Amino acid sequence: MDIEPDLCRVEDALGILVGKWKPIILLYLLKDGTQRFSELKRSVPGITQKMLTKQLRELEEEDIIERVVYPQVPPKVEYTITEYGKSLSPILEAMHEWGTKHTLHKRQKANRKIL
Amino acid sequence: MDIEPDLCRVEDALGILVGKWKPIILLYLLKDGTQRFSELKRSVPGITQKMLTKQLRELEEEDIIERVVYPQVPPKVEYTITEYGKSLSPILEAMHEWGTKHTLHKRQKANRKIL
DNA sequence: CCCAATAGTATCTTTTTGTATACTATAGCA
DNA sequence: TGCTATAGTATACAAAAAGATACTATTGGG
Numbered sequence: 492m493d494i495e496p497d498l499c500r501v502e503d504a505l506g507i508l509v510g511k512w513k514p515i516i517l518l519y520l521l522k523d524g525t526q527r528f529s530e531l532k533r534s535v536p537g538i539t540q541k542m543l544t545k546q547l548r549e550l551e552e553e554d555i556i557e558r559v560v561y562p563q564v565p566p567k568v569e570y571t572i573t574e575y576g577k578s579l580s581p582i583l584e585a586m587h588e589w590g591t592k593h594t595l596h597k598r599q600k601a602n603r604k605i606l
Numbered sequence: 607m608d609i610e611p612d613l614c615r616v617e618d619a620l621g622i623l624v625g626k627w628k629p630i631i632l633l634y635l636l637k638d639g640t641q642r643f644s645e646l647k648r649s650v651p652g653i654t655q656k657m658l659t660k661q662l663r664e665l666e667e668e669d670i671i672e673r674v675v676y677p678q679v680p681p682k683v684e685y686t687i688t689e690y691g692k693s694l695s696p697i698l699e700a701m702h703e704w705g706t707k708h709t710l711h712k713r714q715k716a717n718r719k720i721l
Numbered sequence: 722c723c724c725a726a727t728a729g730t731a732t733c734t735t736t737t738t739g740t741a742t743a744c745t746a747t748a749g750c751a
Numbered sequence: 752t753g754c755t756a757t758a759g760t761a762t763a764c765a766a767a768a769a770g771a772t773a774c775t776a777t778t779g780g781g
Binding site for chain 1: 607609610611614615616617618619620622623624629630633634636637649668669690693694695696697698699700701702703704705706707708709711712715
Binding site for chain 2: 725726727728729730731
């Protein structure tokens with residue numbers, strides 16, 4: 492490790508992943524490719540329209556995803572992860588891997604308390 | 607990428623890094639080793655005692671850092687990153703690297719707007 | 722006796738996030 | 752004519768995170 496804390500850019504990456512639902516949204520876009528608004532909404536159960544809209548707008552703002560509007564009625568809007576956005580996937584994967592281990596770690600800790 | 611969104615553990619890792627100051631605190635502990643409370647406070651300018659305490663407690667709770675109290679007056683408390691905590695450093699590094707590129711990306715985008 | 726130093730707590734306020742619910746426009750269809 | 756579908760907005764509210772500020776205990780030193 493040789494990150495100078497003063498010059499640290501971790502927060503810049505963190506800021507993009509933080510926000511309820513953002514990782515899940517990205518994973519669906521990475522896994523299933525282009526998705527409509529309504530498809531995402533169905534994929535992420537419990538999310539409200541407002542939240543989905545907000546998270547998508549923020550990801551779009553950072554060029555992580557692309558939004559394409561089809562001028563038709565009823566409306567059709569598609570979201571696709573950009574090439575740039577795909578560069579986040581090693582981070583997502585590393586976090587997922589670590590998170591999996593951590594879940595185990597916590598479970599073992601909880602068991603030790605019981606015994 | 608092959609993370610099943612439903613089984614996603616990204617949030618578990620994310621939750622540990624999220625919290626204002628946490629990445630910086632970790633970087634200082636990784637860089638300078640064991641640190642006293644007051645040293646950390648001096649290292650992280652702008653942080654309040656309450657925030658520093660809170661972040662440290664949360665990191666301790668997850669076994670990322672260890673807290674050692676010396677029973678003396680004035681008090682002395684040392685914080686050290688655990689071996690387990692060190693396993694986060696690849697993630698920190700990946701984020702820092704991505705964040706550095708992203709900062710550049712945003713700068714270039716801003717410049718395009720001006721020209 | 723009084724002060725500085727350390728590692729905190731305790732309160733209160735502000736800001737940021739997230740939730741719930743209702744509302745909109747309009748083409749196609751029965 | 753009224754209903755459905757889609758991708759949102761608008762508004763109000765609740766909860767969580769962060770910030771500002773004041774307070775505490777104790778002891779060695781002057």
